[in-house]
Amino acid sequence: MVKVSFLQKILFVYCTLFLFSVTASYPQQWDITEKETVFVRTDWNNSNGLPVNTVFRTAQDQNDFIWMATEEGLVRFDGRSFKNFNHSNHPNIQTPTFNDLTASQTGGVFAANSNALVHASFNKLEVYNSPRELGPVRFTSITETSSGEVYLGTQNGLLFLFHESEFKEVYRPESMKIGYIRELEDFGDHLLLGGINGLFSFDKNSGKFHEYDLLSGKDVKAIQITPDLDVYIGTRLHGLYLHKDGFVTKMEFPKEKDLGEISALEYSSVDKSMWVGTTSQGIFKIRGEELIAYPDLSKNLNEVWNIFEDNKEALWTSGLGIGISRFSQSTLEILGEKSGLSHGVILATLEDSKKGLWLGTPGGGLNRVTSNGVQHFTTKEGLSHDLILSLAQRGNELFIGTGNGLNRIDLNTLKIDNDFFGKLNFEEEVIYSLLKDSKNNIWVGTNNGTLSKLALDGTLKTIELKNELLDAEVIFGMEDSNGLLWFGTFGNGFFSINKQEEVHHYPIYDIAPSQMVTGILEDTEGDLWISTPDGLILHSNGQIRIFGKKNGFQFDGIFKMIPDDDGLLWMSGNHGIQNTSMAQLMELKKSKDDNHRIAFTLFDKSDGLKNNEFNGGFHPAGWKLSSGKMVFPSMEGAVIVNPKKIKEQNPLASPYLESLNFENQEMLISNGIHVPAGVNFFNISYGNIEFDKPNSIRYAYRIKELGSQWIDNENRTKAYFTGLNPGKYEFQVRAEQFGVFSEITSVNFTIDAYYYQTIWFKILIILFVFIMGFGVRTLIINKRLKVELQQKIKSQTNDLHAKNESLMMALAHLEKHNKLLEDVAWTQSHQFRGPLSKILGMVEVLKNYDNYKKIEKTKAEILKEIEMSSIELDQILRKLNLKLEEHEAER
Template identity: 25%
Template sequence: MEIWDNSKGLPQNAIFALEKDNFGFLWAATEEGLVRFDGKTIKVFDEDNYPEMLEQTYYIFFKTEGGIWATGDRSIVLIDKNLKTVIDCSEITDQTWIRAIAENENGGLLIGTQKGEIYSWDEGTFSLLPFWNPETSLEILNFYPTGNSILLVGTSKGIYELNLSTKQTRRVTEQGFSALKIFGNASNRYVYGPDKGIFRIEEDYHLEMIYSFEQSNGVNPSSLIVDSENTIWAGSLENGLIKMSQGKVSEVIYPELQSYTVRKIIKENDNIYLGTLGKGLAVVRPAKIKQLNTGVLEQKNIKPIYQARDSSIWIGSKSDGLYQIKHGKINSWLEEDGLLQNRVNTIGSARGKVYVGSIAGISIIDQQSGQITGYLTKDNGLRSNYVYAIFRDSKNWLWILTKKGGIHYIDESGNFRQVELPEKYSNSGFISILELKNKEILIGSISQGFFRFNGEQLVETQSLPLTPGEDLIYSMYEDPAGDLWFATHGGIVLLKQGNFKILRKHQGLKSRSVFSIIPGDSAGVWVSHNFGVQYFPHSELEKFKNTTDEDFHIANSFYNENHGMPNSEANGLIFPSALKDYTGRIWIPTVEGIGIIPDPSLKKEQDKRFLFTWDNLQIGDQKTDIQDEIVIPQGVGMFQVSFSLVDFDNPDQYSLFYRINSKSKQWQPINEQRLLNFTGLKPGKYTLEVKIHRHGNLEQVNSLPIRVEAIWFETLAFKIFILLAFGLLIYFIVKYYSHIRMKRQLESMVSQRTAELSNANAQLKKALSEIESKNKVLLDITWFQSHLVRAPLTKAMGIAQVLNQYSSFQEIGLSKEELEKELLQTLEELDQVVRETHSKSENIKNDEG
């Protein structure tokens, strides 16, 4: 039995109604809201979480193909996986309340009230049912649809038949019969009458008494159901259940529900769901882990469990001595029977004797007679009386491990020997032992790692990569590949080809300490620890061997007190710390008894169905039922996606992983929550995938398309526009800077040209000045020519004319010879003037150079 109350998520512990919806969820109505349960998690529907609800408390459930109709004092809601519809009924509940509800044939509702009225609700409108006309005032107590347009109305004045097809009403039982509860299955209908008993309703509405008032006394009428085998079940007004079958009445007592009234019952195959007054919801189901059917070992703190060659099971306890189970009979030994101590640490056997180790030494019991025949202590050879482990190997050597470096063995001939160890191990504690496939012996220690022996020769010592406080090897296991696994105080340590890896709590272990590793079937191993037991398939162990991912999470199945263990805390620092018996069953010692795992049950569970369903999309305070694709509006930075995994048989057998991008090979583990949070997803299309492993094996991958819409400035068109605008901006910037550069080049060229022009102008001015100077020289030359050349030239011309015009020169007073001589002198003067003028011209040319 598993109890779900307000300490485990239920808002309140009084349950008024109980029903399963079309998705497989179990719904319960409490005083503080509606509750949805998937076998592992509880979800509360109340006015705080769902403001559209008009009230918190609902009393009656009516299941249909469209969901469950739940009625409150002044409202009705439709639930099916989530909240579907809310109907305000305040206009028909004045000074009365709703007692019954059913669907009419028009897709609407029929609502019966305590006043005896029946209303029809169609398309949002209430109206009194016109053909409901009982002949007397009465109270409506319940509705029972028969499936052929007939509705049976249980009232305080008999049962009425309401024909929805012909729209007629008739009373079918005597008026004095109060039909407090009509219930049934596919083949039979029953009615409970207060102070009368339980009757079968025949086809002609004849009432045949099945159980008298005396037989049904103490029944809580609201809880009455009938299962597929026509067994009637009811909650007792005092405690437990009342079972009525074939005329016999018996009680089913549950100590957990003592003094708590059962109000509602659902029986489904092997599971029973109980809604109680004050204890919440109880789920009763076949245990996955069995317990011994003997009271003597119940509640005992169990230590080692050992099976001898005659198949007898030997069980040690913390303070209650030693027990033997053989052929269904239990034998026991205590200190007063000769046992050295009532605290037992380890058990082993060899050559017809059972060796029982304690902190006071070893008690030796003759297996056949059951007599204690001797002791083995420090006085006759042990290094310490504190005995940790006793183990028989394939050579029939009996190994004995103790404190203070004690490794001993009794050989096949019965000779007792102590193994000599180096002095540094003289104070070591040896607590576990394993024989390898190659017949070597592996011994685990406290803080010294493991020791490998070939016979009595020490071959190897190897410490583990753990802190001193973690380095306790409780158990060891050699897998089919020959790799070694160590159960330690710091997790599970793997030794493969000389390299160590550690599987820790954040990678899938439920506990930091692991007490035992024991092979189950050929597919996997079991480990025990402080929180129960886990099953790891070899396929997952191989993944761990080969992965390089530090965040690797191992898929596994988990079992604890909720699955039948007497207590979730297993025991460690004992040997053997778990036992696989000759039939394949696995025995787990706990602090309150023994849990027995029938290993083949895992194979049966593989055939049982489970239901995965996407639940809600939550954005802020707004919740939306997920149908197919979900769309995240623009500008939303955070949202949540919830899902459910419906399984009431074994909800802890699953390991869940998710990823948001199918291109990624990395799956993230999902722990206890069923809610995934996403933040900062960029606009675009995604696929959310949830992967389900059962017993470590892949069962399903469920996909949900997600589309994150973009804000206008995140759209592709806007990005193209921005890209074009940016391109244009770059173009204009380049053009602008090109223009600036050209302008600067032009300015430079203008400045250079201006400088050149200025220089040319200066040179021109200089040239003009030089020209003016030369002009002045020329003027001087011209003046010189005009004055100096003219006089001799004129003189020469005059003499020439005289010589030409006169034949006689007496008149002139000069002879011809004198005139010619005068002319020659004049021409020489003229030549001298010309020479001087040429010399001045040459001086001008030299100045220019």
């Protein structure tokens, strides 16, 4: 097959349900049909998480969790992980076998195991064991009434009422042998009981039982009540019965579809029909007079034990030893061989002006699909080859590029023009692409590396391609708003041709090593988006940039781009179909951040595709229909996307928080969680409820107190922490799917501290250290002051000693001085005064010598006396002067 490496990956099941309302007229003429399932199937068993392969009953609670009653416990499921509640992790549960369950009006589910009633809500469990005074009982069925009362049936036919946390045995006449109660259903003022001995009703007001004679002795395995209060009763060996307007009648089916062994029933709110599960023939649907079989739905499904339709209209089935399966409704349509196409692989696509859808195949020729059916065009009808790679319409002519030249079909007659093939020189050439321009020229690209223009008058001109475009295989063409033609090649980038037919080449090997261009799209600003196997290239103002997974794309390799009427751009590739809004694409164009991310939605097998691989490398590899739908060719049929039908995705639910785990201990999440002191490593587990694409959800978390940066945890559902200091924290987690973020879920927790890690202890330590420091400082200061004082005292003592010595010396000098003074005084008073007085007396005598009568000495003698006294006085003065000089020298 040509360009197999670029065939895209996505597929859907094309199938429509015809279901009609049930009537009360039996027997009736059944319209037996067989439909390909419209559901996407996902299976779980004990090899991929389900604890056990046998599931007895399924229900969904108000939080959207799916609960399963199994022989190995009560199981909660979020689409990705199973949580099992049994005797090993909840000691109050004495036996692991749960036989039945029902959704509770107050949230969660009520479940019945062999000897207890259990109310489960998220990760909280309340277990009510049957009291001993009731004797040995085995609960086998359960229902909750509209008034909130819970009834339980048992293996031996007893009926119990559980109300206000107490069990009460309901009276029943001994003559009425109900036996094993498999089914309990609330029916207004009555309860319906089904078991091995038939169908019974219990009047809740009078306490009386009633037996339905038509079902007496018949093993009733399923009861289902419709909103119109019609009651369907399935039996193990006697088929299906209907209770309507107070009467019970048996529903008769054709022998070839004799539904004798009914094991499960489920009312479908989608189309007001009834699902019917059997023990050996699979699953059917009843609506009106139509009985629909689903071979694909019933494949590998043994005895059906339970059927359940969830709030997203998905179907859950379980059976004997096969686990559980979910069938979600596909939003896509598939046209394949089962739809009448000549081949399962589709290549080129085109819708003609008469609303006929043309589909080219790699060996089955050409198909035209209308509301009247499928018409085939092959070599038998005159095509030159059954490999169809390209299509184009001009007026009432359809041009077909084949593995052997160019063909033409008249759209009025739908006849192949056999003469046309021989007129053109395309024999033995593979026609990869066809493009009709605004001037009604048909541009033809071939495997021989030529590009030709077929004019309206039938003339053919080959465009001269030079240099790197020599022998380039043209696989795509488009005309922009300015009339400029653009072409993509298989290995030479892309090029343009202007009105003068001048060629301008754009190699892209620097950013797209494949050099292959599969599509070109012009945006509202006149810039070009070029699809390649390496990513999406933006050509703007002569500059090129490439975008891919780092920018939020679900895959890099893009084959075909089709914008819808609501502003979304759809892109096919090897991994399915992805879409984003043109507004976000324009944001990406204007962003200067090469890692700027935008939101994408991916459609793959989980949405109904049989194969994720789409096809590209020829033209046109996709088409927007006049109805607004889009068709993409894939490896398993033509995939039809109806944007109007594909509703906007439900808002991504916020993650739920499960538990905080450390050292093999699990602490259920609640505000006020305390992590014991000394725990340095722990994790917080969380999840999200998503059944269609659970593995596509990514998570990011953070500790608010540690910063605003989110930690990308990819699709892991545990956040690990180590080395957090004691204190209070807030854990936050958010989910992201296809670029859309959920609301933040958070929980507060506290890491406890040892006494020596508490703030008070630290304060005391700081205070102690402060006091000790203050004491040491004081001691050091005192010691220093003491030393300084001692040094000061010593210095002052030395000074005092020196001063004392100086004083002593001064005193000594003073004493000497005083003594000198004393000597002077004494000399003056004693030695000095005597001679002086004598001299003065003698002088007086001499002065008055003549007046004295009795003077015995002569004047000479007196003068001698005066002389001698003067000499004596002089000696005294000399001695005194010498002492004074000596004293002065000592100083």
